Amino acid sequence: MLFALFLQVTMPGPRAEGPVTPKGNVPVYKDNGFVCFLVTIASFVGLTFYLKKHGLTPTVVYDRFDEVLVTLTLFSLVFCLVLQFKGYFFPSSSDHGSSGNLLFDFYWGTELYPRVFGVDVKVFTNCRFGMTVWPLLCLIFALKSYELHGFVDSMWVSCFLQMVYFTKFFWWEAGYMRTIDIMVDRAGYYICWGCLVYVTGFYTSVSLYLVNKPVHLGTPLSAVILILGVFSIAINFLADKQKQDIRASDGKCLIWGKPAKVIRAQYVLESGEKRESILLASGWWGVARHFHYVPELLLAFFWTVPAGFENLMPYSYVIFLFILLTHRTFRDDEKCGAKYTTFWETYCKHVPYKMIPGVF
Secondary structure (H helix, E strand, C coil), X not given: CHHHHHHHHHCCCCEEECCCCCCCCCCEEECCHXXXXXXXXHHHHHHHHHHHHCCCCCXXXXXXXXXXXXXXXXXXXXXXXXXXXXXHHCCCCCCECCCCCHHHHHHHCCECCCEECCEEHHHXXXXXXXXXXXXXXXXXXXXXXXXXXCXXXXXXXXXXXXXXXXXXXXXXXXXXXXXXXXXXXXXXXXXXXXXXXXXXXXHCHHHHHHHHCCCCCCHHHHHHHHHHHHHHHHHHHHHHHHHHHHHHCCCCCEXXXXXXXXXXXXXXXXXXXXXXXXXXCCCHHHHCCCCCHHHHHHHHHHHHHHHCCCCCHHHHHHHHHHHHHHHHHHHHHHHHHHHHCHHHHHHHHHCCCCCCCCCC
């Protein structure tokens, strides 16, 4: 945790801005996630070789994983309580407030973008810890599987697809700062405990399961799963890239070889100031308003299916992700409808489906 904090503060990166908040604030970040990720993985590999040379192994984390989760849970409870009262008495910006209910404030949070000594709390919990510990645990569990069973193709197929996903995430991290996790959800128990504990314990469940339940796929099936998984990541990346290209060019670019179809949606801040956003209605974003969730769900399925169908447990994350993303389509539509009003109605007429054209 301290190492992740050290990297967040010291690693170089260009300036990146998040979307303007309802209070008119523009969060500023140092876009160094990809560098931090590479340094972390390289450090882990180096540490592993060093420990192995001296008869030790990082898979002790697997052996004492229950203690890890208990420790993180206790820490997160105290951490969220500190954040709650920081928001009451020492807010980082005007994007803060109380519901009047102490318990709900603890759960939801009191600040949208809290910072402590200049360190962005949600970047730390969501990215430098949650999304960094997940790949580390993926590698640790794969190493444990190798120590117990030798090379097992199912574990390594699953691990490879997850590692490609993490690499894509950190390459695109500046785009993540424009998602609902960052733009809407305050830094409380819901998101901070979720990233510190829930991601650590639940999102890694497929790799954890495969340690004790090795499945031998064979080369042909392994290759098919890998190809389909990488294809899903590519579609998800290209969809995100289209939106980034639109923002960078102010809507003046080609999407799939044709001029982009955009809606320039005006909205009003709480101060009364008028602003404008660009809504992309072509490319993958013309297929459905949240089509990029489909390849993300398919990817999660492809890194889970190597576990076979003997048990439902490894599919817990896929089921959870399906519920989460489906619910998020409604949350996002509600948020955008309130923000963009008639412009959003126009956009929905151009792109009538939420995730799957002709179905939903």
